[in-house]
Amino acid sequence: MSAVVKRFPQRLDTRQGQVDMTHGSGGRAMAQLIDALFVKYFDNDLLRQSNDQAAFNVDAGRMVMSTDGHVISPLFFPGGDIGGLAVHGTVNDVAMSGAKPLYLSAGFILEEGFPLSDLERIVESMAKASKEAGVPVVTGDTKVVEKGKGDGVFITTTGVGIVPEGVNISGDLARPGDVILVNGTMGDHGVAIMSSRENLEFETTIESDSAALHTLVAEMVSVAPDIHCLRDPTRGGLATTLNELAMQSNVGMRLRETDIPIKPEVSAACELLGLDPLYVANEGKLICICPAKDAKAVLDVMKSHPLGEDAVIIGEVVEDEHSFVQMETAFGGGRVVDWIAGEQLPRIC
Amino acid sequence: MSAVVKRFPQRLDTRQGQVDMTHGSGGRAMAQLIDALFVKYFDNDLLRQSNDQAAFNVDAGRMVMSTDGHVISPLFFPGGDIGGLAVHGTVNDVAMSGAKPLYLSAGFILEEGFPLSDLERIVESMAKASKEAGVPVVTGDTKVVEKGKGDGVFITTTGVGIVPEGVNISGDLARPGDVILVNGTMGDHGVAIMSSRENLEFETTIESDSAALHTLVAEMVSVAPDIHCLRDPTRGGLATTLNELAMQSNVGMRLRETDIPIKPEVSAACELLGLDPLYVANEGKLICICPAKDAKAVLDVMKSHPLGEDAVIIGEVVEDEHSFVQMETAFGGGRVVDWIAGEQLPRIC
Numbered sequence: 255m256s257a258v259v260k261r262f263p264q265r266l267d268t269r270q271g272q273v274d275m276t277h278g279s280g281g282r283a284m285a286q287l288i289d290a291l292f293v294k295y296f297d298n299d300l301l302r303q304s305n306d307q308a309a310f311n312v313d314a315g316r317m318v319m320s321t322d323g324h325v326i327s328p329l330f331f332p333g334g335d336i337g338g339l340a341v342h343g344t345v346n347d348v349a350m351s352g353a354k355p356l357y358l359s360a361g362f363i364l365e366e367g368f369p370l371s372d373l374e375r376i377v378e379s380m381a382k383a384s385k386e387a388g389v390p391v392v393t394g395d396t397k398v399v400e401k402g403k404g405d406g407v408f409i410t411t412t413g414v415g416i417v418p419e420g421v422n423i424s425g426d427l428a429r430p431g432d433v434i435l436v437n438g439t440m441g442d443h444g445v446a447i448m449s450s451r452e453n454l455e456f457e458t459t460i461e462s463d464s465a466a467l468h469t470l471v472a473e474m475v476s477v478a479p480d481i482h483c484l485r486d487p488t489r490g491g492l493a494t495t496l497n498e499l500a501m502q503s504n505v506g507m508r509l510r511e512t513d514i515p516i517k518p519e520v521s522a523a524c525e526l527l528g529l530d531p532l533y534v535a536n537e538g539k540l541i542c543i544c545p546a547k548d549a550k551a552v553l554d555v556m557k558s559h560p561l562g563e564d565a566v567i568i569g570e571v572v573e574d575e576h577s578f579v580q581m582e583t584a585f586g587g588g589r590v591v592d593w594i595a596g597e598q599l600p601r602i603c
Numbered sequence: 604m605s606a607v608v609k610r611f612p613q614r615l616d617t618r619q620g621q622v623d624m625t626h627g628s629g630g631r632a633m634a635q636l637i638d639a640l641f642v643k644y645f646d647n648d649l650l651r652q653s654n655d656q657a658a659f660n661v662d663a664g665r666m667v668m669s670t671d672g673h674v675i676s677p678l679f680f681p682g683g684d685i686g687g688l689a690v691h692g693t694v695n696d697v698a699m700s701g702a703k704p705l706y707l708s709a710g711f712i713l714e715e716g717f718p719l720s721d722l723e724r725i726v727e728s729m730a731k732a733s734k735e736a737g738v739p740v741v742t743g744d745t746k747v748v749e750k751g752k753g754d755g756v757f758i759t760t761t762g763v764g765i766v767p768e769g770v771n772i773s774g775d776l777a778r779p780g781d782v783i784l785v786n787g788t789m790g791d792h793g794v795a796i797m798s799s800r801e802n803l804e805f806e807t808t809i810e811s812d813s814a815a816l817h818t819l820v821a822e823m824v825s826v827a828p829d830i831h832c833l834r835d836p837t838r839g840g841l842a843t844t845l846n847e848l849a850m851q852s853n854v855g856m857r858l859r860e861t862d863i864p865i866k867p868e869v870s871a872a873c874e875l876l877g878l879d880p881l882y883v884a885n886e887g888k889l890i891c892i893c894p895a896k897d898a899k900a901v902l903d904v905m906k907s908h909p910l911g912e913d914a915v916i917i918g919e920v921v922e923d924e925h926s927f928v929q930m931e932t933a934f935g936g937g938r939v940v941d942w943i944a945g946e947q948l949p950r951i952c
C-alpha cells in the first residue's frame with residue numbers, strides 16, 4: 255500500500271462514482287484515483303515507487319520501442335475490451351520485431367462523467383492481460399477532458415523490448431521466393447466489433463481474437479532466426495498489411511484465396527455487412543515472411559502453439575517492380591488485392 | 604523520401620484540408636498523412652524505416668521510461684503549443700531521474716475536421732523541440748475519432764533514457780537537513796494559459812516557460828551525483844509537487860515565501876484570476892532536493908545555465924511524521940501549504 259493510501263484513506267467510489275475534472279488535476283483526487291485503480295490492479299514495485307518515470311536495468315543489445323493509441327468503440331466487445339486490447343496491441347507491435355517485450359507504459363485520457371465502475375473493469379482487464387503476458391505496466395499518466403471533448407476513455411500504451419542476438423526482422427526484408435504464412439483465421443476482430451455495433455446476432459457469437467503473440471513469436475524465431483518480416487494485420491487487415499510489406503520490400507506477392515483461413519461465420523457476417531474479410535482488422539494474428547527453406551519448421555512450431563493451431567502458408571513473394579499483391583481466386587481467376595482506399599471500419603482499435 | 608511517397612505522390616492538402624476518418628484507417632490516406640507530416644518533419648532513419656516499432660542499440664545500464672498525455676487547451680498559447688509541450692513534458696519526466704533522454708514515441712489522437720494546417724504547425728513545432736533537445740521521435744501512431752468525440756488533437760509521448768552510473772534520484776530520498784532549490788520563477792506556464800483563455804491582456808505578454816531541462820539536469824548531476832530528488836512542478840504547481848515529495852520521503856518541508864521567485868506580472872495576473880501561484884503549473888521548471896553540502900555547487904551550476912539563471916534555494920527538508928509543507932510568509936507568519944484539493948486549472952498540459 256502506497257504512501258498515498260496512508261494519507262488519503264477515503265475509498266474511491268467505484269460503484270456509483272464518475273470521473274470528474276479533479277481526477278486530472280495533479281492533486282488529491284488524482285492521487286486517490288491512481289492508488290485505488292492503477293497501483294492496485296497493475297500492482298508492481300516500479301509503479302508503486304510513485305515517481306514520474308520507471309527505472310529498470312537493461313543488458314546491452316538491440317532495443318525496440320513501439321506505441322499505439324486505442325480509441326476503439328464500443329469499449330467492451332465480444333472477446334475483450336479496450337483494456338486488454340491496449341496491452342495486446344502494443345505487446346504485439348514490440349514482438350513483431352522478434353523482440354521479447356519487457357515493459358509497458360499507459361497514458362489514459364478520460365472523459366468527465368465516465369463511470370468509475372467501467373474504468374475499474376477496464377483497468378482490471380488491462381492488468382490481467384499484462385500479467386498473463388508477463389509484461390508489467392510500470393509507469394503511466396492520467397488526463398481528464400470535459401464531457402463532450404473525449405469519448406469515455408482513450409488509452410495509449412508504449413512498450414519496450416529486447417531483440418535476441420542474431421534476429422533481424424523488418425518490413426523491407428521480404429525477398430522473391432520467400433513464403434508467406436499467417437497464424438490463423440482472418441477478420442475475427444473487426445467482425446466482432448461491427449456485429450456488436452450493429453447489434454447483429456448470429457448463431458454463434460463472433461469474438462475478437464485479441465491476444466498477445468510474443469510467446470508464439472519467441473518460438474518462431476528460435477527455430478528460424480532468419481525470419482524476414484513479421485507484422486500484425488490490424489487496421490486495414492491482411493490486404494493492407496501485405497501491401498505495406500510489398501511496398502517496403504519492393505516486391506510483389508501472390509496469394510491463394512482458398513488457403514486464407516476465414517471462419518464461416520465471419521464470412522457470412524462480412525457478406526451481410528458488405529465487408530471484405532481481407533480488409534478487416536485482426537488483433538491476435540500475424541503475417542510471417544520467411545525463406546522457403548525455413549517455412550516447414552516455422553509452420554510446425556506455429557501449429558504446436560495454442561495461438562497458431564490454424565497456421566497456414568497462404569502464398570509467396572515474387573519479383574514485381576509495381577509491388578502488386580495478387581491473388582488466385584477460389585474460382586481460378588486472378589485479382590489485384592489493392593490498398594484499402596477509404597475508411598472501411600472506423601475506430602476498430 | 605520513403606516508399607510511400609514514391610507510390611502516392613499526391614500532396615496532402617495542408618492549406619485547406621481537414622483530418623477525416625480515412626486518416627486513421629490504416630490505408631492510403633493514413634500513409635500519406637504519415638509521410639507528408641510525420642516522416643517529413645521528424646526526419647530520422649528510424650522513423651523512415653516505416654516499421655511498427657523502432658529499434659536501436661543500448662548499452663547495459665539503468666534505463667528509465669516515462670509517458671505523458673497532452674490535452675492542453677488552447678492548442679496554441681503564448682510561448683508555445685501542444686507540440687513543443689509534448690516533447691518538453693516527456694523529456695523532462697525522463698530527465699528528472701537524472702537520465703539522459705534518448706528517444707521519444709508519439710501517439711496522436713486526432714478529431715475529424717481538425718485543420719491539417721494546424722496539425723502541420725503542431726508537428727513542425729514538435730520536430731523543432733525534438734531537434735533542439737537532441738531527442739528524436741522514432742516511432743508513432745495516429746488515430747482519428749469522429750467530430751465531437753475528441754478536441755482537435757491529443758498527443759501522448761513516451762520517452763526512454765539512460766541514467767548515468769552512480770546517480771540514484773527518487774522521490775522517496777529526501778532527508779532532513781537537505782536543501783530545496785528551484786531553477787526559476789513559478790507559475791509562468793499556467794498563467795500564460797489562463798490569460799490566453801480569458802483573453803486577458805497585460806502590459807507584457809506572459810509566456811509559458813515550456814522548455815527541455817535535460818541539459819541543465821546533466822550539469823547538475825555532474826557536479827553533484829548525490830542529488831536526492833528532482834521533479835518538475837507541472838499540474839498542481841510547486842505546492843502540490845512538494846507535498847508529493849514530502850509524503851513519498853516521509854519528511855516535512857519548510858519554505859521561505861520571500862525566496863520563492865515569482866514574476867511581478869504573474870503575481871498580478873494571479874491576483875486578478877484568483878489563483879495562488881504556488882499551485883500553478885510550470886513546464887520548464889524543476890525542484891531539486893540535495894544534501895546541504897552540495898547545495899552551493901548545484902546552485903552555481905544552475906545559475907550558469909540559461910534555464911537556471913534565476914535559480915535559488917527556497918527552503919529545507921525537516922523531520923515531520925505528518926509530512927507537512929510549511930512556509931514562513933512574507934509577513935513573518937507561518938502557513939501550511941497543503942495539497943491542491945480540487946481542480947484549479949483544467950487541461951493545463
